[in-house]
Amino acid sequence: MRNNLSTDWKNVKDLVIYGFGKVAHDNIKFFKTHFNILYIVDSDIGKCNCEYQGIKVKHIDEVIEELGNKKTVIMTANRNALSIGEALEKHGLKEGINYCSMEQFLTEWFWTYEKKVCLMEVHTTITTRCTLNCKHCNMFMPYYKRHIDYTADEIMNDLDLLFKHVDYIVAYRLLGGEPLISKELTKLIRLIGDVYGDRIGSIGVITNGTIAPSEELIDVSKRYDVQYDFSDYTDAVDYRDKFNNSVHIVKDAGLRYRVNNSMRWCDFGFPTCNRMYSFENVREHMLSCGPLFHGLNDGKFYYCHVSWSADKAGLLRNASDDYINLKNLEVSDDSKKMILQHSNGEIAKGFVKLCKICGGCGNDNTEYVKAAVQMDRKQKMES
Secondary structure (H helix, E strand, O other): OOOOOOHHHHOOOEEEOOOOHHHHHHHHHHHHHOOOOEEEOOOOOOOOOOEEEEEEEEEEEHHHHHHOOOOEEEEEOOOHHHHHHHHHHHHHEEOOOOOHHHHHHHHHHHHHHHHHOOOEEEEEEOOOOOOOOEOOOOOOOOHOOOOOEEHHHHHHHHHHHHOOOEEEEEEEEOOOOOHHOOOOHHHHHHHHHHHHHHEEEEEEEEEEEOOOOOOHHHHHHHHHOOOEEEEOOOOOOHHHHHHHHHHHHHOOOOOOOOEOOEEEOOOOOOOOOOOOOOOOOOHHHHHHHHHOEEEEEEEEEEHHHHHHHHHHHHOOOOOHHEEEEHHHHHOOOHHHHHHHHHHHOOOOOOHHHHHHOEEEEEEEEOOOOOOEEEOOOHHHHOO
16 A cells, blocks of 8 residues: 655645656656646666756666655656565655655546646547457457447547546557557547547557558647657568558658557456456455556546456456546546556556456566567457
């Protein structure tokens, strides 16, 4: 159980950021608009002794003795945040007093001191169809018997429901399947930008790069500063020319983008070979996985977007407290607190139902598989 922030965080103006990876690159801009970032620290010497957006990046050994007098926000994936916290504790720093995770800071600090609901990252699936057929897809797309394409209006309805209770989302990502399959993607980005552009820090698209962005999509992406995250699976699937072309189109347009080279994935086991976690250990297992992103689809807000997809694919029936049904939620301080608590994993039974049989992405899952191994047609028909 995490510790609440001590009262001396109330008037904090200066912060130290721990972690100089993907999460920090996505979120530093937001933090800079609200706080003075003293510096960024990291344990990887190869990332240090440089500057990012005018902020110095230092090695942890250089500053560890002074962190006891500062407030540090750990800006990494939750599985890394746990080990960083343990390392800081060995130097006498205390959780909630000297440091906290980014998600805790966003949800607890903004609510306690500004009465605002601020979420770190929310994902929405626009289509469950994909150009690839990955056996170990973490959204289980090859296992769908019937695929779904959402309209822009349907997804905007979901955002309307969520923004009744939420003030700000730092990062909002559209994904699939392969989102560029959707004929509604350009329209959706335009609507999101027009209606909620001032309440979303960054709009993004997660793509495997098999489909080249159209001119129209690039134009609207430039208008709303959309970021593209390319998942590079060309070591497993032969589409290097298509991938490079997609990246070049985005790069030449001057858009923000990142290429993620996934060499291996955590093996969830589910749905082909379920892991069974005991009732006593399943909450700890869930928090070890601890997704930084939460899900929004079908008028429901999910702690784990993967659990939404498992249900939608017909692989598992979710329990009613695995999500918050926004359609049934009246606007109040209680509803806002409910959203915050759910995003922090405060679920009535203590865990998401899927966690009992899914290996997840936490430190306790040491089973890995090669990324993007493709299922053949026979395997898909038998699944």
